Amino acid sequence: MGYRFLKDISRSDVAVRVTSATLSGLISQAGAAFNRTMIMKPGSLPSDNTKKFSIYFKTEEELMFKFLNKLVYYKDVNNLLFRRFQVTKTKGHMVIEARGGRIDPEKIKPVVDIKAVTMHKFSVARKKGKWSMTAVFDV
Amino acid sequence: MEKEVSKRPAFSQVSDYSFDMPVSYMRGMRVPARVYADKTLLKEMDTRVFEQIANVSSLPGIVEHSLVMPDGHSGYGFPIGGVAAFDPDDGGIISPGGIGFDINCGMRLVLTNLTLDEVKPKIKELVDLLFSRIPTGVGNSSKLNISKDDFKMLAAEGSKWAVKKGFAYESDLKTTELGGSADWADPSKISDKAIARGLKQIGTLGSGNHYLEVQYVKPENIIDEKIAKRWGLFPNQIVIMLHTGSRGAGHQIATDYIEKFSRLAESGKGIKVNDKELACATFLSEPGQDYYKAMGCGVNISFANRQVITHQLRQAFSKVFKKDPEKLGMELLFDVAHNRASIEKHAIGKKERELLIHRKGSTGAYAPGRREIPLKYRKDGSPVIIGGSMETGSYLLVGSDNSEEAFSSTCHGSGRTKSRSQARKSTDGEKLFNSMLKRGIYVKSASWSGLAEESGDSYKNIDRVVDIINSANISRKVCKLLPLGNIKG
16 A cells, blocks of 8 residues: 556656555555655655645545645645645545645755646546545646 | 557548548547658657547537647647647637646747857856746745735736836837737636735746756757848857746646536536546636636736746846846847637638637747737747757747648647656766766756756657658748756756
8 A cells, every 4th residue: 555656647747546445544645645746755844834624525536636636735835745644534524634844945855846636547446445546747 | 658558540641741630530529630740750659649639629619620749749638739729609619628737838038149158158157046046846936925916916917017017128028929918817717726826936937847048049050040130149149948837826727627617517517528637618608718717817927927037037147247138138039838728810711710729738830920920020920939858959930821721830849758757767867967067058957856857868859840840831940049058947
C-alpha cells in the first residue's frame, strides 16, 4: 500500500496510482504522493501548521478530487504542504485535519509545481478490499 | 516509452506535410482530423494523439476538420498541439480542455540593442540577478502586494492594468495580442478561489517548462532579412524570450468550469463527451458565455503576469548595464499566446463565418492584412514565437498567406518525446548544467531535477518541427535564436 508514479499515462505531466486498505489511508497516501511530486524531501517539511476542513461528497471519486484540489489551494494561497492527515467520517462528509508546514525552497529540494488535478483518467475504485486512485497532475 | 493503446488510423495524404484522418476512424466523428507532419514524424507520434483528436472531431458544431500540429503529443481531452474551429451559430461549443488549464500561456520576445560581445562576459551576473528578482519554482511567491479589488481590476484589464501601475510601457500594448487586454473579461465570473490563488503569483515564472531565456541572433540564422530588419532584429543581437501563463488563477478557472460543465452533463442538462477533460458547453448558452468571460480574465491575468516579469527583466538589465531600459532598446517585439480560444472570421468554402477557434499548444499565425495583427506588423503577417528546448534554440516565424488553411494556427514548441520521469532517469541535472556551461549556456534553475526534465533530448528536434511548418507554408521562418542564459523553475 502506498503510491507509485505511472509512466504510461502522461508525457508532459505526472500520473500517480495510490492504494490503501482504507479510505482514510487513501487520503493520507494521496497527500504523500502529492508532496513527493512537488518536492524531493517531504520529510523535511515542518509540522507546525494545521488546517481543518470538511469535504462533502456523493462518491469516493468526488471526495478524492476535492481533497487533492484542497491541497493545491492551500499550497498556492498559504504556501503550505501537509505531512499528516487525520480523517473523521461523519454523515455525508469527511472532516480532515491536515498538519504540515510552509514550503521553504532552500530545504525541501523542489521538483515541480502541481498546478491542477485533471480529470484525465481520474478514478477511485475498491477491488478485493483495497482502495485505489489514479490521478494526473498538471505540472 | 508510453504504451500504445489506440489503433493507428489509415491516413490519406493531402500534401507532403499534411495527412487526413477519416471520420471512419472512430464512431461519432463529425469531421476528419488533419495532422501536419512528414511521414517519419507521423509514424513517431504516439497513437493517443489520434484518439484524442478524434474525440475533438466528435464535438458539436465543429467545422471542416480538427488539426494537430507537428509538435503534437497526447495531453488530456485535446491533444497538445490541437486546433479546432466551432461555429456558434451551429451549436458550436466552448471547452476549457480545448484551451488548456494554463489559460493564455504564451511567449514574449523583448529586444535589446546589446550585442553578444557585450552581454557574454556578464551573463552569469545577469542571470543570477534575474533569478533573484523573478520568483521561480515551487514555494516562491510574488513580491507584489496586490489587494483582492486590485486583482479584479487586473483580471478585467490585463496589460492596461500594468501600464497604470508602472510595470509596462504604453507601447507594450501595441505589440501584444489583443492590445494586452481581453475586453470581454468579467471578473464576476471567476471564483474567490481563483482570485486567492492568483494574488500571490503575479510576476512569478512558475516551474515545469516555463522559463526566461537570454538569446542571441547568430548572423547565419537570420532567414528573412527584410522582415527581421523591419522587426528590429540585427546580427549578434541579444533578445529575451519569456514563456509563462496565468499561473494558479488560470488553472482554477479551468478547474471550476470543467467541474461545472461535467455536473451539467451528468444532470442531463449539458453535453455528454467521450473524455471528462472535454467537458464543454454550447458557446451561446449561459454557462458557455460565463466561461468565455472567465477565460477572458485568465487571458488578462496572463498578460499582466508576463508584463510584470518584463518590468523586472528591464530593471535587471538596467542595473547590470547601467543604462535605462529605454536606452538599451528593450522594446517588446511581440507577446503571443498558445492556449486560448478566439472569435475569428474564416472562409469556409466560399462563405466567411465567425468561428470560435480553440488552440491548445498552438500559436495564432495570421496572414498579412488580418485584423488580429497589430498595425506595426499587419503588412508582414503576425510574429510567431516558438520556444524550443533550453539547449537547442527557438524560432521567430511569421504568419503566411497560407495560414488560413490551418485556421491561422501553427506549432508552439518542439513537443515532448520523453515523460518527466523518463527524463529524470536518463539525465542528471547537475551534469547537464555543467555540460551546458561548457557550451556557453548558463542556466539557473530552482532544482536539478526540474532542469533534467527539460533537457534537450526530452523534446523533438525543433528544427524538424519548424521545417515542416515552413514547408507546409502555414508560417514561415524569420530567424532562429540561440540560448545564452536561462532561468527556470
